[in-house]
Amino acid sequence: MTEQRIALPAAKDPLLRIVRRPPVSQSTAWKIRALALVAALLTTSLLILLLGHNPIAVYADLINGALGTKTARIETIKITIPLLIAALSVAITFKMQFWNIGTEGQILAGGIAATYFALFWVDKLPRPALLLVMMLAGCLAGALWAAIPALFKARWGTNETLFTLMLNYIALGIVKYLQAGPWKKPGGFPKIPMFDQAARLPKLFGVHIGWVIAIALVVLVYIYMKHTKHGYEITVVGQSKETARYAGMNVSRIIIRTMVVAGALAGLIGFLQVSGANYSLSENTAGGVGFTAISVAWLSQMNPLAMVIVSAFIAILEKGSNRIQTTFAIPASAADVITGTLLFFMLGCEFFINYRIIFRHKEKEVPQNG
Amino acid sequence: MDNLVNLFYAAVLAGAPLLYGTLGEILTEKSGNLNMGVEGMMYMGAIGGLSTIYFYEMYCGAMANQLLCLVLAVAGSFLCGALGALIFSFLTITLRANQNVTGLTLTIFGTGFGNFFGEIIGSRSASNYMTISTEAKAAFANHNLLPFLANSDSAFLQGLNKMFFGYNWLIYFGIAIALVMAWVLKYTRIGLNLRAVGESPATADAAGINVERYKYLATIIGGGICGIGGGYISLVISNGVWVNSCVNGKGWIAVALVIFAVWSPARALMGSLVFGGLSIMRLYIPLGIPMELYDTLPYVATIVVLIFTSVKQTKEHAQPAHCGLNYFREER
Secondary structure, three states, X not given: OHHHHHHOOOOOOXXXXXXXXXXXXXXXXXXXXXXXXXXXXXXXXXXXHHOOOOHHHHHHHHHHHHHOOHHHHXXXXXXXXXXXXXXHHHHHHHOOOOOOOOHHHHHHHHHHHHHHHHHHOOOOXXXXXXXXXXXXXXXXXXXXXXXXXXXXXXXXXXOHHHHHHHHHHHHHHHHHHHHHOOOOOOOOOOOOOOOOHHHOOOEEOOEEOHHHHHHHXXXXXXXXXXXXXXXXHHHHHHHOHHHHHHOOOOHHHHHHHHHHHHHHHHHHHHHHHHHHHHOOOOOOOOOOHHHHHHHHHHHOOOOHHHHHHHHHHHHHHHHHHHHHHHHHOOOOOHHHHHHHHHHHHHHHHHHHHHEEEEEHHHHHHOOOOO | OHHHHHHHHHHHHHHHHHHHHHHHHHHHHHOOOOOXXXXXXXXXXXXXXXXXXXXXXXXXXXXXXXXXXXXXXXXXXXXXXXXXXXXXXXXXXXXOOOHXXXXXXXXXXXXXXXXXXXXXXXHOOOOOOOEOOHHHHHOOOOOOOOHHHHOOOOHHHHHHHHXXXXXXXXXXXXXXXXXXXXXXXXXXXXXXXXXXXXXXXXXXXXXXXXXXXXXXXXXXXXXXXXXXXXXXXXHHHOOOEOOOOOOOOHHHHHHHHHHHOXXXXXXXXXXXXXXXXXXXXXXXXXXXXXXXXXXXXXXXXXXXXXXXXXXXXXXXXXXXXXXXXXXXXXXX
């Protein structure tokens, strides 16, 4: 240790130093983010180039594959719906600094509950009542699945990231079990039967009405987070639990309540997926939506309105990546690589929004600030 | 008895990726970095180890030298895992990004990275899937370290041999890393400095320790160790063939095992043995539970461990105090 002390240059400024910026305007912040987006796209272009393809042709084909035909557009919207609602669900918990990565499992829990009514209550209830019951059951199951880790977090501080993640695998195990055993369709493969017409969501403009629900939820969550007491409490708990306690808030209750809301949203996705998109429950019902939603929420800076654009963007990426798989033999997992790269750049660029680097020789030109 | 020996043997083999992941994450967390991207780094290591041998064989002919094969596999998977950790380190240490989200992103990125390259290399090969030669696979096979024990007449000695000397080289390598890490953390100046950085970076900084350098090195080496765990998955468990989604949650269990092992490399040995055992128990001990539910046992057990440790919460064993928080010298 002594030699390290001696090695310190005496009374000389470091080559570069980092100071916090005074808050920059929203437009500057978004300009920096746009630059990061461009940098990320350039990086992935480089990868495509290394694989021996023309990046522009690949991107064009990708967009064309996602938006080129009416069928493709409908498919893209069908990918957007669960992603958007899941991002809303993730965002309200992340805002609270509660790292809920169990959306996947909560979606499955909702799907299981909705499927139960679709399979066994179809002849007991009229269609509107059946759909309503399925929806409520989905929300309730998702909420309960989310409430478990929240209770333990609130009471004992149990690590919520790992807890919620493990519940994903357990929910998946239950779906596989139902698929192979109790709910199996007669015949060879382990599959759950397709739903009766009565248990399927109606369509509006070619897409199941989940999209109307999704848009309504964007507005509702926006209001919930911005203009209600609950939303305010979530923000305060996220900033500092001590402050929240000092202000007389019941932190445990806020954590549990928020997770119940988030879980209900995820459970609703489960219902929409089984009743609107797939007409059955399978191990692919959630299909990674819970994870991608984290990217969407973070890229949107937790802003519900921005999520509409970002989730559509990611959906285009996912749908289009299937096309480039057939045209260019580029695997569909490219979508994950691109999303990951994008997020890395977005995470990195926040630094340049919040801090400024000062080089030694420029020292005198820059006014000091704290 | 025989069944128990077999269960132990299989548990060690299944626990090895968990051991590497846990050790890597312990080293990372000791420096105060909470890298949730173990799953992603394992994917990167899995493709790194496999593709190193794949490309070596492509350009230099089939692998004859087993030692070289092992060295290449370990180096390739280590470097790829370390690359993931380098991205994480740069974003969290230099650019001060949120550690939780960066780790989750690393998982998304790493999963895509592994599957992407696994598929693309496979699709461009003659057989249409990515695999290495039988000679190279032999380097990762289990063999008897002490043949005279295996050939003895005594069932006890045979059992002993199987339980302790009948594994592939990567198992012994993992155990060696655990022991070296335990020693370094406890008895060396470097270990002391590293722990200081994780517990209280400001104090360490004031004492003249280069906090950033320690954080970078610990996180990158830790990521490399996680990467070797991924290499183990693709080379030993998947037997040298790229299987999509091969890591399948093992990285996450490793993150949980760090808590189970209370940040001690020696206890990570025990933890990975137990969880390796839980993941293959179904094949040895039938409990009359449906297969699909039995398979969730390691995840249920992880939750039980999480709950148990959080309810108990002894202070002396707790996580490094500054774990998960970034250190800004200017904002002390």
